[in-house]
Amino acid sequence: MSEGSSDTTSGHAVGDPESRDTHGVSGWIRQRTRLTEENRYAYKLILPAIAMMFIIHFVPIVWGFAISFMELDALYIARWTEAPFTGLSNYTRVLDPATIVGQRYWFSLRQTLIFTVGSVGGAYVLGLITALILNRGFRGSKVARTLILLPWISPIVVVLLTWRMMLLSDTGIINHLLQTAGIIDEPILWLLGSKTIISVTLTNVWIYFPWATIMLFAGLKSIPNQLYEAASIDGAGRWGKFRYVTLPQLKPVSAVVVLLMVLWSMINFTVPFVLTGGGSGRHGEVLMLFIYNYAFQNYEFGLGAAMSVALFLVAMVLAMVYYRKVIDDSFGGGIGG
Amino acid sequence: MKMKDEHRDMLFDLLAKSVLVCILIFALFPIYWMVITSFRTWSDVTQTDPSLLPTSFYYQNYLDMWDRFPLIDYFVNSLVISLTTTALALFIGSLAAYAFSRYDFPGKQLFGGAILGTQMIPGVLILLPMYLLFVWVQTNVGIPLRNTYHGMIFVYTTFTVPFAIWMLRGFFDTIPAALEDAARIDGCTRFQALIRIVFPLAAPGIAATGMFVFIAAFNEVLFASILASSDVTPFAIGITRFEARSQTFWGQMMAASTVATIPLLALFILFQRPIVEGLTSGSVKQ
The missing domain is CATH 1.20.58 (Methane Monooxygenase Hydroxylase; Chain G, domain 1)
Known part of the structure; x- marks a missing residue:
């Protein structure tokens, strides 16, 4: 300097x-x-x-x-510069559902899709509801706003372990509550088998929704009051105001919130990794976790890189399309402007 | 008619508040459960019909947890890595965010795009190259990077700088440039004006950003699981070791979790205004 x-x-x-x-x-x-x-x-x-x-x-x-274009496995890891170039063969192996890795790749891709859509949809809707209620501004709403944010501030690993404990099938509090309430008869295996992806997604909703709340709340605060008054004069009821004033006015903030949550979910490693204890089989194994486990356990680094590149490209294309379509419209330049 | 409307408004208000109470319970229950469990005995934790209320005040968990694993080392490692990362990321990020906020330089759009782009990189894509890079530097340059504080700090600082830039930029935008101009007329250099005028004014925002950087570094597990074994194991990796195949020490694990969580929550409640502003300033500004 x-x-x-x-x-x-x-x-x-x-x-x-x-x-x-x-x-x-x-x-x-x-x-x-x-x-x-x-x-x-x-x-x-x-x-x-x-x-x-x-x-x-x-x-x-x-x-x-x-x-991702090399056959980098256990043999070559110490002298990776000598690993042979194999062109696109890693990609064709990964994308071919007939191979073992291809089959698992496509399965993990579906898990990632469920995880992303579920987390973003859940966190956005829950965040919006919470923000709308907080925006009514009653006594204690400030305290409520602070409390809502606590899950987002707590160390993620710590809260994930807490959720893991709560989701245990035999001693977990969640199964106990559901059974006491009579909603289920038999304990559910939340962390094994096909329910795993639901647990991972729900936990992620819990982690993301406070952030969505605070962003949308700030967006609600920036809506000019005159718009609501004008809508009142036009005879709009509660629903009408929400539909024709609130939702359109929230579009720019919503665009940012959804984009960031989609990207964060797609490349989220910590949540599925810690909640499933490093992976409990194929269920709940989103792409990030699958790539990590597959590449580092089998020393198939070339394949792992090919899968990561595919994930990166999807995220980038998604972000670019979205950025052009939604964020540029609303911000006229976005972060760069 | 009017009465009816009032009734409906009251009913709606009641409905809204009850929904909020449910959401609050959903949001806070795991944190409550963590604290409750940390005071439970082994037999209480493993009961098949657990009680929702505190059952015991078994503070022994808070004493025993230090002996089970080198928990104190995990805490120290995490604090050294996270605090240094925070300081570095704030300094480097502030400089860049300031340039980003004040000047229109060629390549600004590209720089902004690169910052956003870093948020889409799957960690597993750069994990192996980074590992190879660390090994290469060690054998060819002689600087050990794996299992070292400085290696982890370097990686985490870079990971957090883009987010810090984005958040800090929002704060710098709110500080009028006239103040720096005045300082420069009084004989300050640009850099002095930045250090003496802008940074102090942006202090709340910088503190809020620092909290996020700290949290991000504190929570990282992917790179820590590969690049930091043995000597520099951070808390985020170490705490998972309480869960063993044979027996999981949930009470002690939750005690350690509580110890890690409470200071953060307290800090957040103290600094919450700038934190909330900082979170939203980048994207709600119109």
Whole structure:
């Protein structure tokens, strides 16, 4: 940073008088030089972030892409540079439902889909309901807002282990409550077999909905009151106001909330990993977990990379389409603007 | 007619409040259950018909948990890694977020896209290359990175910087640039103006961002499970070891969980205004 400060001192010497004189040709030229000086300064400020992102994000991604075209297994892990290039064979193996890995890949993809749609849908609806109620602003609503956020602040691993304990089939409180209430007769195996994905999804709804609540609540606060008054004059009831004022006005915030939750869910590792105790068979094994288990247990790193690349591409395409369609419309430039 | 409307409003209000109570129970029950269980004896925890209310005050769990596993080491490892990560990510992120908030430099759109792009990278895609990179650096440069504090800190800092930039940018946007201009007329350099004027004004936002960075680093398990074994095992990995095939020490596990959770919740309640503002500022601003 020492380099930066010496430069900015000289920049300041030039920069000071010109901030007053912005008229005429000379002012215009000075403005131009000032811009580039500002740019140089801006680049210096983002340089450390860029450098780190380059090493930890960019290089490994390119590397990962490269590995996905190699047959990198236990034989070659110590001398990975010598692993043979096999073209697209990793991809064809993964995408072919006839192979064992392909069959499991497609199964995990469906699990990921259930997990993502379920988590985002559940968290959004629950978050919206909570935000709407909190927005009514009664006594104690501020306290309620704070309490709602506690699940999101608690350490995830800790709450996941708590949920795991609650979901145990024999001693867990959830089965006990359901049985006492007479909803079920036999204890349900929440963490084994086909119910696992439901448990993982529900737990994730619990983790995400407080965040959705607070985002949507802020969105509700920013809706001008006149719109509701106008709707009242037009004779709109409670439902009419919600349908024709609240929902359309919430669209920009909703777009961000849904996009981020979709991306977070698709690449979520912690929730399924900890809740299922590292994986309890194929059920509940979303792609991230499957890739992790498959690649690192069988030393099939080439295959693992190919599956990760596929997941990354899906996430990116999804985000780009969505970004263009929804967020650009609402923000006119989004995060970059 | 008017009476009827009032009745309906009251009924609706009652309905809304009862729904909120249900949601609150749903949100808070696991945290309540964690604390309750931490004070239960082994036989209470393993009962097939557990009681919803506190049954015992068996604080022995809080004493025994330290002996079962090197829990104190897990805590220390997590704190060293997470706190250093927070400090670094805040510093690096603030600089970038400030540039992002104040200047229109060529490539800004690309930079913004890259920040968003980092949120879509599946961890497993870069986990193996990172592992190979760590091994390569160790053999060719001689700097050990696996199972070290600095290795984990470097990785976590990079993971959290993009999110920090996004959040901090929202806070810097709310600080009028006129204040820095005034400081510069008084003879401050740009960098001095940033350090002396902007950072102090953005302190609540920086604190809130710091809390999120800390939480993210504290909770990370994917990279920790591969890159940090033995000496630097963080709490997030260590706590899972209470669950063994033979016998799970739920009481002690929940006691350790409570110890890790309560300080965070207390911090959150103290700093909640900037945290809530920071969460929403990036995306609700119109």
